Amino acid sequence: MSNKTILVAQREYVENLRTKTFWVGIFFFPIIISLSIVIPIWLEKTKDVRKYAVVDHSGWLLEAVEKRAAMPDLEKVFKAAIDDIDAKDPADFEAYPPAVQEIARFLAGGKEKAREVLGDKFPAALEELSDEEFRKQYVKAVAIGISMLDSPQIAAAQRFGMIPREAVEEALARREEIKTWYDSLSPDDAREFGSTLSRGRYERIELDLEGEELIAKLSEMVDREKLFAYFVIGDDPIAGNEGFKYVSNNLTDEGLINWFERHATAEVRERRFEAENIDRELAAEIQMPVDFEMKKVSSTGEEEEVEKTEIVRQWAPVAFVYFLWMAVFSISQMLLTNTIEEKSNRILEVLLSSVSPLQLMSGKIVGIMWTGLTMILSWVLSTIVLVTFLPGLLGAKGDVIDFASIARDPFLLTSFVVYFLLGYLFFAALLVGIGSVCNTVKEANNLMMPVTVMLMLPLFAMIPISKDPNGTLAKFLSYIPPFTPFVMMNRAAGPPTNFEYVATSIILVLAIVFVFWAAAKIFRIGILMTGKPPSPMEMLRWLKAPIGQVPVRHDEE
Amino acid sequence: MTDALVLDGVTKRFGKNVAVDSMSMNIPQGSIYGFLGPNGSGKTTTIRMVMSILYPDEGTIRILGQPNAESVKDRLGYLPEEKGLYKKMKTAEILAYFGTLKGMDRHEAKRKASDLLDHYGLGDRKDAKCESMSKGMGQKVQLLGTIIHDPELVILDEPFSGLDPVNMELMRDVILSMKKGGRTVIFSTHVMAQAEQICDAILLVNKGRKIIDGPITEVKKTAGGGIMLDYTGDGAALHGLPGVQRVNDSGQHAELILEDDADPQEILRQLVDKVTVRRFDIREASLHEIFVRAVGGKVDE
Known part of the structure; x- marks a missing residue:
C-alpha cells in the first residue's frame, strides 16, 4: 500500500471518528446487548406473583397438588444449592437453610457418596450412569422423598427406586425441617433461590368464608383484580370433571392453569389406577413416556450428548449473521455517502492532483475499513464484558451462562471478524463505484436498489439455513460471493467442512478482486462526471475502455 | 532556459x-x-x-x-x-x-x-x-x-x-x-x-x-494599433470615423481599431465635436481585439 493511500485512509478514519454516526454505532450495540440481558432478568424479577384461591370440594386434591408442586421446586433448590457450594461469595450458599446446605453437600458427593453409604448393597446398574446423570436422579429422588414420601401415590418413585432408599436416608432424616422451611417460604424469598420456582410465581390465599358467600367474594376479587384466578374442584375428581372451574379475567396467560392442571392430572390419574386395583409400579411403567435422548455425531464420528448449550449454539449464528449484516451494510453505506459528499464538495479534482484515483479509492476503502473494524472490535469486547459480568451484577443465575459461553466462542468471534472484512471489501468496492457516479444521495438510492435486494436475501434465508445448515440451499448459497460471508456465518453451527471454507473463500476473494478492478475503472471516470448517473450498459462500456479514456455518453454522440 | x-x-x-x-x-x-x-x-x-x-x-x-x-x-x-x-x-x-x-x-x-x-x-x-x-x-x-x-x-x-x-x-x-x-x-x-x-x-x-x-509583447505587435476611448454621449457617433476599421463599443468605453495609415489627430478632432471625450489613449490593440480579429467574430463570453 502506498504512502498516499495510507494518508487518505488516515484522514478518512480520523474524520469518521468525529462523526456522531460512528459513536451512535459504537454505543448502540452494547446498549442493545445490555437491554437484552437486563430486560428478561428484570421482567422475571418484577413479575407479579399470581394470587389464586382454590375451593376444594373433594377434600384431598388440593393437598396432593401442593405436595406434587413442591417436588420440582425442591429439585431446583437442591440443584441451585449444589451449584452454589463453590460460589465466589460464600454468603450465596449460606442463604440456604442449614438442612438444605447439608443435603446439598451430601448430594454433591454423587455416586461415590452413595457407594460409601451402601457398601455392598450398591446396585451394579447404577455404575453405568455417568456421575452427572446419577446426581440428576439422586436429586430427584431426594426431592420426591421430601415432598411426597408418605403419600401412597408415589408413582414417580419408579425412578426413586433406581436410587436405593437407603442412599437418601440421610437426606430424608431432615425431611420435616425442609418441608417446614419450604411451606413457610414467601414468594419473594422463593425467587431468591431460583427465578422459576412455582412458589415464587403462584401464591394461594385462603378466605374464612364458605359456600355461595365464598364464591361471590372470590368472583368479586377477580373482578377487582385483587385475585388472578380461582379454581373450583368438583366433589369427585376420580369420577370425572364435573364441578371443575377456573375463573379469571386473564385467559391468555395460561401459566397458572397449566401448572395446576398438570399436577392435578397426575394425582387423579394415579388414584384412578388405584381404584381399578392396577399395580402402582405397573401403572407407572405403562405411563412411561417415550423419551428420545438427543445426541449428535461429532466430527470424530462419535455420538455426543446434546446439551442445552448445543441448541443455543445452533441458533446463535442467527444473531451473528444479523449483526454481521448490520455492520457490513451500515459501514459500506458510510463509504457511499462519503464518496458522494466529496463529489458534491467538488474536492475530488483537487485530490486527484496529488493522488491517483486508485490511491484515493483504496485509501477511502481502507480508512472506512479501519472505522468498521474499530466498531466491530468494540462490539465484540463489550459483548464479552457484558455477558460475562452483567448477569452476575444483577444476581441472575444459571440460564444466562449458556448464552455467555456462546457469545465468547472464539470460533464464532473469529468468523465474525473475518467475514465482516471479506463482506465489507466486496460491498465497499461495489458502493464506492456507485457513489462515484452519483451526485446526490437520491440518485445513489436508485442505483442501490439491486444491491439492497441482493443484501436482503441472506436475511430471508437466515432461518431456513439455521434449521438445515448443511442443506442444499445453504451449500448452494455459500458459493455465491455476495452471500458467502452471511451464509457461511449462518452455517457455523453445522459447521461446514474445511473444504467448503477454503473453496468459498477462494471464490469470494476472486470476486473481491474483480469488483475492485471494476470499481476502480468506474471510479476513475465517475468521480469527474457530472450530470445524470450512467445506465448499467454505459458502465459496462466504461469497464471495457482503456484507462484514461472517457467513453462517450450516448446523449453526447 | x-x-x-x-x-x-x-x-x-x-x-x-x-x-x-x-x-x-x-x-x-x-x-x-x-x-x-x-x-x-x-x-x-x-x-x-x-x-x-x-x-x-x-x-x-x-x-x-x-x-x-x-x-x-x-x-x-x-x-x-x-x-x-x-x-x-x-x-x-x-x-x-x-x-x-x-x-x-x-x-x-x-x-x-x-x-x-x-x-x-x-x-x-x-x-x-x-x-x-x-x-x-x-x-x-x-x-x-x-x-x-x-x-x-x-x-x-x-x-x-x-x-x-x-x-x-x-x-x-x-x-x-x-x-x-x-x-x-x-x-x-x-x-x-x-x-x-x-x-x-x-x-x-x-x-x-x-x-x-x-510573449505578450510579440503577440500584440501582430495586431497593429488602436485607440482607447472613454467618452460620454451617443455611441453611434463613433462609427464612420476616418481610418477606423472597427469599433468595440462598451457604452462608456470603446476601443477603436485603426487602419495602418489612420491619423489619430483627425479622429480626435472629429470625436470632440460629437461626444465628450474623457480619455484618449493611442496604444497597441488589446488581447480582446486580437482574439476577435483572429476568430473573425464576436467573442462568446
Missing part, C-alpha cells in the same frame, strides 16, 4: 467532438503563462491532460522533464476550476493534509499551514471548520492549499472567476510572488484583460485550436 511544460500535437476527442485539436506549446520555466479562450474552448480539457487526469488520444506532453504528471505530482500545484474543501475539517488541518499528500513531512506541513494562515490574515481561523468560513475565506484556503508545498509549477484553472476584489488582489500577489521565486505559473482565463496585466506569454485558443501564442 528549459521548458517547464511542452505540449506537442496533443489531441483529445470525446466521440465525434474534438475538444482539443493538435495543441502544441512551450512554456519556459519561471514565466507566467496565460491560457486564454472563451468557455468551452478546451482549456480545462488541456489542463486535465497536463495533470494526467485525462489522457490525450494523440500527441505528447512533457512536464518538468517527465512524460506525464504522475511521477512529478509532488512538484505541481493545481487549482481546478471546480474546487472545494472538506466541510468538517479545520482550515489548518486541511492545509496540512494537502501538504502531506504532496509528500511533505507531517510536522513541516503543520508548521507551514500555520505560517501561511498567519501570513494571509487567517491566523485567527486556524481552528475554524471549513463549513463555517465565508466564500472568500474558503477561496483563500483553497489557494493556500495549492501552494503549501512550494511547487515548481502551478496550474490554475480559471483562478479569478468568482473572486471578490480582495481575493483577486491576493491571487495576483501569489502569482507574482511565485514568479519571483523562480516558479512557473500557468493559468487559464476567459477574461482577456486579466491576462494582459500579468502574463509574460499567452496562448489563445478557440474551439480546441491554438490561434496564436508567444
